[in-house]
Amino acid sequence: MDDDHEINAPLITTHRSTTNHATTSGDISPSPAGENSPIEQVALTVPVTDDPSLPTFTFRTWILGTLACVVLSFLNQFFGFRREPLSVTAISAQIAVLPLGHLMASTVTDRVFFRGKRWEFTLNPGRFNVKEHVLITIFASSGAASVYAIHFVTAVKVFYRKDMTAVVALLVVVTTQVLGFGWAGVFRRYLVEPAAMWWPQNLVQVSLFRALHEKEERPKGGLTRNQFFLIAFICSFAYYVFPGYLFPMLSSLSWVCWIFPTSVLAHQLGSGLHGLGVGAVGLDWSTICAYLGSPLASPWFATANVAAGFGIFMYVIMPIAYWLNLYNARRFPIFSDGLFMSDGEKYNISSIMDSKFHLDMEAYHRQGPLYLSTMFAMVYGIGFACLSATLVHVFLFHGSEIMQLSKSAFQDKKIDIHTKIMRKYYKHVPEWWFVCILLFTIMATVFICEYYTDQLQLPWWGVILACVVAILFTLPVGILRATTNQAPSLNIITEFIIGYIRPGYPVGVMLFKVYGNVSMKQAVFFLQDFKLGHYMKIPPRAMFMAQVLGTLVSALVHLVTMWWLMNTVPNFCDKELLPQGSPWTCPGDHVFYDSSVIWGLIGPRRIFGDLGHYSAINWFFLAGAIAPFLVWLAHKAFPEKEWIRLITVPVLLGALSELPPATAVNYSSWILVGFASGFVAYRYHRGWWSRHNYVLSGALDAGLAFMGVLLYLCLGMQHISLDWWGSDSDGCSLASCPTAPGVKSEGCPLY
Template identity: 45%
Template sequence: MTRNYIAYASGHYEDELPLSNSFVLHPPRSIRILKHLFTMIPADIPGDSPIEEVRNAVPVTDDSTLPVLTIRTWVLGPVVCVVTSFMYQISSYRRSHMWVSESCAQILQLVLGRLMASTLPAKIVGIPGTNWKFSLNPGPFNIKEHVLVVILSTTGFESTKSIGTINVIKVVYHKNISVWASILMIVTSQMIGYGFAGLFRRILVDNPYMWYPLTVPKVSFYRALHEKEPRASGRLSGLQIIVICAVSVFTYTIVPTYFMQTILVVSVLCWIWKDSSTAHQLGAGYNGLGLGSLAIEWDSAAAWVGNPLILPRFTIVNTLVGFVGITYVCIPVAYWMNLFDAKRFPIFAQESYDYSGNKYNVERVFGKDLEFNEQAYSEYSQLYMSIAYVFKLGFTFAALTGTLTYFLLFHGRESWQQLNQSMKSESKSSDIHNELMKKYEPIPRWWFYAIIVSMVGLGIVNCQFFGKEFQLPTWAFLLSLAIPFILILPLGIIEATTGTYLGLSVLADLIIGYLYPGRPITSDTFPSYVQSTKIHAITFLAEFKLGHYMKIPPRSMFLVQIFGSLLSSSVKLGTAWWALTTVENICDRDKLPKGSMWTCPGLQQSLTHTMIWGGVGPAQMFRRGAYEGLYYFFLVGVAGPLAVWLAARAFPGKEWIRLVNFPVIFTSASFLMPARPVHYWTFFAVAAAYHLVARRAARGWWARHVYDVSNGLDLGSAFFGVLLALSFGVSQIAGPKWWGRDFDEFCPLSMCPTAPGVVHKKCPVF
């Protein structure tokens, strides 16, 4: 499972992953492997893997003499982990994301590792006071060492959902939470997931039928980096292309992020019809439907929806269908029919509103202890949302049931057969990779038991002493662990056999919303534990499978994963505390200076979300309130994949029918906010330029180097983001003053209501 969870850098939920990680079996990540490096392993090797893809990609040999926990591991891994953790946490507060893919980290660590191997002396150094000694240069930078360094460094990519809860408490509700409560919440939510993973490791890692489709391409990519690649004279190598692209995008990115932020969202319709509310609603790329909008920047194309260069074409088409369906069919039809009183509020916004069209006054219905007052709620106003947010919620419901239905119909029988095979073969036979791993010391099971017992104990202590600060009683904490514990095995089987990802946030929201309504912070804390536990468990297992394929000692894997997670979460918490206490008016768009980057786009919908699920509660909102019909989207989620399955069975010769992927369609629709229409259109524009133009004009070159170009663009953009944050961003230094410097789409009427008689500041009254 990949770690590039952009939704969580921005404070969102794991079922809102970039589409590049969702519902599709990805092609191998290095075309060069297919052309030059794949050594096809005969299927008749005794004890070889039963999975053809594994036989083709994973070597059946092992060099146990290669050093793994070297000085390079403990220098490069932590340094890059600190940088990426800081970068991702700062990114969650800024309007523009600083994004780097895992493959970029692989390239960077390869360059740094080989640099250390070529420059440091082979000197033996002893640690004072101990008998421990190590070499400053234990030899060439090897593939096993590379894998461990990348795993350690990319823990900064992981979601630390509990920090999102801290942001909600301090920024959205302006309450205090102690440092100790924060530390305990973060550590326990991570470590309990790792403990649970150890209980299922034999079935989900050691078993050859649990093969992880998203992990096998990583093996190919590592082999591509470490094995010799033939290159014709006069042609650029993959590494040279990466450097050229990185330098180019690094140089250009200063324009849209520092000198001319207006090109981050170019809304043409607003320029033509300056005084038309309808034109502004249709054309605003950020606060409208984005018709004709575009951003001239790589991050806008790749950091929100997915990478347009490497996603399969059918995934891009399904994403386009979902985006067009919600943005240009559902939303405008419902708005102009005034469903849910939509015209009283902006057409595209994340905030919550009262009936008069003003932002919802939380203090009128919640006391100092943030508990819901139903009488005050009935006397004041129901909670209302923009029509765009209503459909975002609806398609989120559809994505949950749609994914489950899709898996059961298209992959259920296959997964059940593989599970049966794995259970039968577990004690009778083993594949060659298990045989090769037997030479290394296994991890004792009591390590995982110790983690679970100690972390559950710390979590209970946290609830008893600090539970009021994050509104989580002990029984809710234990329930938040029981849900992922029950579902880790089936979800792990789904991911290990099909590569399909299933999120739990909607399920967690519904459960706690009905069991413990009237407490908004609980609706963030409870799903935080559910999601974090599940994500860390399955990520831990997927990385162990990578180590299994690469023949890395299990105890070394365990040590690196635990250390990297603790280091990353510490840096993220420190960064969050610094930003929340030193940046004046952080996340408050009304008080921040014009053009400020500290707008916290990921937190803009947190008030609405926590009010819906934990404040007012789902019973009030969806069963007795203004949005009682929204639960029908659960049935829509079932109907979509079912229709495709029936059509595929009725017309078995029509292969294109199976390419209609409703989980991708629903998820692309539900990912609106934090992603905006301008991000979608920029994504589609780049995808069209590649798939329809460049791929046809230079098919051979692009087949060899598309991943190199993508990695280079990501790398340059990410490095510039870190530089900007550490220099100008920290000191609040803005660019030169002129009309194009500040972020402005020049669509002021896009946020105006159009219902008769609704008065809104700086808006016409209809």
């Protein structure tokens, strides 16, 4: 499925602390004694004190914030095209910039320029403080966020081989990133200021900020957090030379294939990259966190649900569907995101398109209907089920809570001490700033789509409809994310809407999905950052500047990185022409392209509708709606059994939305590490976990990222590679072979 599906995670619980420590010696407490947030997790994590005199948007903020944004944007886009994509989180930058901030504070001149004048400023206002650190992290988070429109540009340029100028690509990327910012500002009063909207994900970063800025002495026989980060970073940096260059097979050790080198069945079962991944494990951090994020940041509650969903789908549903030959499954690879003809041959997409990139109906009927591997079709069914399951689960288990929280947000808007502090000491951002951005971006988007209609295929009404869909869902999705940490994706909804209204226009359908889905996601992303700044008492206008600038810089760097790789890597994203072991397979972009063919070029009616042979997949909508209801009934019947309530169907199903491009080894390795961290370490070594768990995650991300880029610059650009047994992907060459009688495939035995 498309890579913007998100795993619905449970509420994040935080460690209890007896006091809320002050962040600086000059903290003030304008609240009545004992006043705190009514949300327990917030009260135990977020300090209720503030020092408004601390400088925020300083020279250090500009330099380190821009640097962090550029580096994370480059790294995330650079690794996003690789076989095992890596998302370098803002937590990595949050930790990495701390020593740089202190270094600048101790070395940069503190001379005051234009003293006594209106433009008076200094490059060094004193010691590096937590508010500068927060703003730098906000910059960095803009770079850490994926720019989904890059998939659109890659699909058009690389897969459809359609002409698109750099100017048009830049305009599309920038408008999709900025569009959601407009209505995010409008919804601040409902999703940021009320105490009920508490955004649990932010508490992890708040905890880390406090850990990094509170004074820490090295424990006897132990390490400080900074020392631990440095050691883990060096180890990660040094180790990645093995899976990244010397021994790529470490990314997926599929030992079952080695025992039975000539057995198709063994390869189908054992391959971690092209099969069910029985026993496969990856000793590569990029394999572990490529699609599901860092398992070290996942509570065991969420990890267990992911493990259950993956196990049921991969080891129960998939084998039954394949070996019962459901939808002629045995004509196709057991695990593939490819598009096929009825005889198992690869579908020739270019042959059913005319010169204007529309569907040629005569050619389509001549070539025949499009077929999916049973795994791919089932994953779409799981996506349908997840959408309905999320709505039903939230209604049953959180309906009354959300109604109360919504009433609080819309009516009395009960505020807590944090909002009181922000209102008392800092100027708010005028709403008209956001409205202007919103109106300007919509008008610019309409103009771009109309002026470049031959390249984009999306009429003006499509832009307006996409905006309406995104705006309608931003508030309910925002409430869900801010209170329950769960939120459905709009991917399927946007694809269904435009696919039925305007089939046969793949580029226009892709662009509608990008504008409709990503602008909502960006709005929620901005609101989450607003709340982080709210908790850390960052002046709203400084937050506004950091977010706008970070978004623009991130969009530009992502696009430049993509353009550079596209023009420097031979056969970029072409799996058939790339040399064996090449990492530049662009798995997420392949899935995005396949989706554009299914929903755009051919259209959902000819695949999942009355004209398609996968219409039965629509029953997954009903199954997804029933599943949470059964769990709810079981919980009501046996209220004493708390484990029943922990069965969260949206999490269980939502985890599978990354299949494909994610593979079995990504899940199995992620689950093992998540078990070690969230269950073993958290339960039996709580002290170590609380001090080092998140720091270790950031260090592993950072070390891998820097070594990966170094390997590419020193060896990849010179096309220096190794060719030996350890360079093979996973040694399971027969995993993708069909097993239906009479179906031929190169390199495969004929049944």
